[in-house]
Amino acid sequence: MSDVSITRVAAAAVGVSKVYGSGTSATTALDAIDLEISSGNLTAIMGPSGSGKSTLMHVFAGLDTASSGRVSIGDTDITHLDDNALTLLRRRSLGFVFQAFNLVPTLSVLGNVTLPFELDGRKPTTDEMAWVRLLLSRLGIGTLEARRPHELSGGQQQRVAIARALAMRPQLIFADEPTGNLDSRSSREVLGLLGDLTREFQQTVVLVTHDPVAASHADRVIFIADGRVVQDVAKSDAKTLSDIILSLEVAA
Numbered sequence: 001m002s003d004v005s006i007t008r009v010a011a012a013a014v015g016v017s018k019v020y021g022s023g024t025s026a027t028t029a030l031d032a033i034d035l036e037i038s039s040g041n042l043t044a045i046m047g048p049s050g051s052g053k054s055t056l057m058h059v060f061a062g063l064d065t066a067s068s069g070r071v072s073i074g075d076t077d078i079t080h081l082d083d084n085a086l087t088l089l090r091r092r093s094l095g096f097v098f099q100a101f102n103l104v105p106t107l108s109v110l111g112n113v114t115l116p117f118e119l120d121g122r123k124p125t126t127d128e129m130a131w132v133r134l135l136l137s138r139l140g141i142g143t144l145e146a147r148r149p150h151e152l153s154g155g156q157q158q159r160v161a162i163a164r165a166l167a168m169r170p171q172l173i174f175a176d177e178p179t180g181n182l183d184s185r186s187s188r189e190v191l192g193l194l195g196d197l198t199r200e201f202q203q204t205v206v207l208v209t210h211d212p213v214a215a216s217h218a219d220r221v222i223f224i225a226d227g228r229v230v231q232d233v234a235k236s237d238a239k240t241l242s243d244i245i246l247s248l249e250v251a252a
């Protein structure tokens with residue numbers, strides 16, 4: 001019997017198009033995308049510059065609206081939610097990890113990681129604090145909780161950002177080029193931790209990346225070109241995945 005939790009859909013786009021501008025200056029960033037993101041998976045979105053990766057992420061996160069089509073997060077159709085509802089959804093159901101870390105410089109590590117609770121107008125419960133401390137420890141930064149971001153290396157700062165993204169156990173985490181500012185060793189460590197935590201806690205992560213090495217940590221890789229899905233490869237199909245990554249490296 002199949003496990004329904006594995007096949008649950010964390011996010012879906014149905015016929016999603018996004019056109020910026022109008023008339024002769026119109027740019028079609030997304031062209032009738034149909035896509036389901038499964039729960040508990042690390043899904044990478046790859047594609048050349050300008051292919052629509054960021055736009056797709058922004059539309060999924062309700063940071064930008066689709067020109068047509070429908071977008072849902074879990075069971076919620078977000079297509080026509082107003083700004084207040086979208087803000088609440090982002091705060092409670094989504095987590096973000098960015099290339100630039102985006103930590104608050106005046107807050108300690110612990111202050112940054114518990115910020116999502118503060119923004120939601122409450123203090124973390126005892127259980128939630130235990131979860132936060134478990135995350136810090138699993139990410140190897142448990143002894144650094146009193147430090148400020150400027151007292152940390154880039155890799156440590158990105159671990160703090162990952163802990164913050166996981167703190168409220170969101171339905172979905174978006175990681176946008178999370179290793180773009182890290183050297184190759186820190187990148188490997190951060191990606192390894194992201195992959196391990198995803199699997200350990202059945203967390204759903206969408207990773208937007210140019211980097212084939214980053215994408216190789218994913219359970220599934222979706223390739224986008226000109227606003228369309230051109231390849232959709234599961235890790236179980238490893239030969240196809242490595243062939244495609246190799247062809248992208250050759251083309252780059």
Ligand SMILES: Nc1ncnc2c1ncn2[C@@H]1O[C@H](COP(=O)(O)OP(=O)(O)OP(=O)(O)O)[C@@H](O)[C@H]1O
Pocket residue numbers: 020021027028029047048049050051052053054055056
């Ligand atoms: N606000 C905007 N106004 C007009 N055009 C835009 C806007 N944002 C993106 N575009 C265009 O939409 C297309 C897709 O852009 P997008 O940023 O999603 O690509 P990307 O794959 O994330 O690129 P990169 O890897 O370089 O970040 C591009 O042609 C881009 O110029």
